[in-house]
Amino acid sequence: MGSVDRRILKTREAIKKAFFELMAQKDFESITVQLISERANLNRGTFYLHYLDKFDLLDKCIEEQFNELLRVCAAQGHDQTHVPTFESLLSTTEYFEEHFLFYSCMLNSKGMPSFRDRMHQLMVEGIRDQLNMDDINKGLNKEILVQFMASAIVGIVEWWIYNKMPVPASELARELWALLERNQIHK
Amino acid sequence: MGSVDRRILKTREAIKKAFFELMAQKDFESITVQLISERANLNRGTFYLHYLDKFDLLDKCIEEQFNELLRVCAAQGHDQTHVPTFESLLSTTEYFEEHFLFYSCMLNSKGMPSFRDRMHQLMVEGIRDQLNMDDINKGLNKEILVQFMASAIVGIVEWWIYNKMPVPASELARELWALLERNQIHK
């Protein structure tokens, strides 16, 4: 799959770059396809060769970002189960740090109420697969614990991003690790 | 003439950018068309649609840079004669400061003996047009004075660039102004 025409990759990169730059300046609804095309320095028609409209572009950007996130989360677990280790947790907080701009835009922007939901859903599915119901979790409803943890984790990330990362990624990872430990999400 | 196809401008920019980045790393002779194309992220064939070879590219880059230099030098003199003012002199030293990387590459590189000559020639022509032979210059051979000043000025610039700009642009401009004053190049 490395055989996509160079021009296509370059064009898509330029569009996404322009889009993110604009997202950092103004809110989603006031961004137009025209603006994106101008900033990306390409013809407006070219935009429509790759995306249906700006909503489709946003969708694909989020999709891509989430795939990257999942890749980082699972970077350790290879053919093992995807139960997190402290290392994978640290990679993940560092990933958020690195993509601060993106998540900051998405979580802050009033025009993006759906983003938080999608992230929450992603987390629910991730945790549902990983949670083991032994020992201290016996007698609890699993789905309730899943929802509880997902909301908590998304909330923490949201807080961290929204407050411009008031603690370093490493500390956040340590704190999260302790919280996961207490709730039996890891080994 | 703003009606050149976008793709052409983008491609040429990418090629020049890649070329300058490589010039900052290695000397001219060890740079290949292949390397430039890879770094610019375009097909090698595309390179030959715009330039004959790497020498032609270098030539056009120098030409372009010199045009920019002339534009800055003459920025003041509009429909007046191009006799320099202190302001235009300052713009010029600031121009060199801004394009430090380019001139540093060109003047340092052993593979570029011709560059100093071209710059010298540019200066000779510029001065020849501006020098007024009144007052204290009476009785002197004009062409000798031109050559004298051109060498002196190029030498100063060379020294300044070569030694990584040991004094700020503003000071260099002041010093040069004093030297030009003494030699009646300005009003």
Place this chain on the structure above:
DNA sequence: GCAACTGTGTTGATTAATGAACAGTCGCAG
């Protein structure tokens, strides 16, 4: 109301960029 704008999404003819070939030159190690 409706005229002037601004942005949309689509069209078609044209042109530039692409990748994959090619034969040729050059330096160099076996």
Place this chain on the structure above:
DNA sequence: CTGCGACTGTTCATTAATCAACACAGTTGC
């Protein structure tokens, strides 16, 4: 010497990007 790898300069068919045009939908302001 000789084959080998790296780079050159050029070709060709294919594909993507371009520009200018289009009809259309919403907003704004007179």
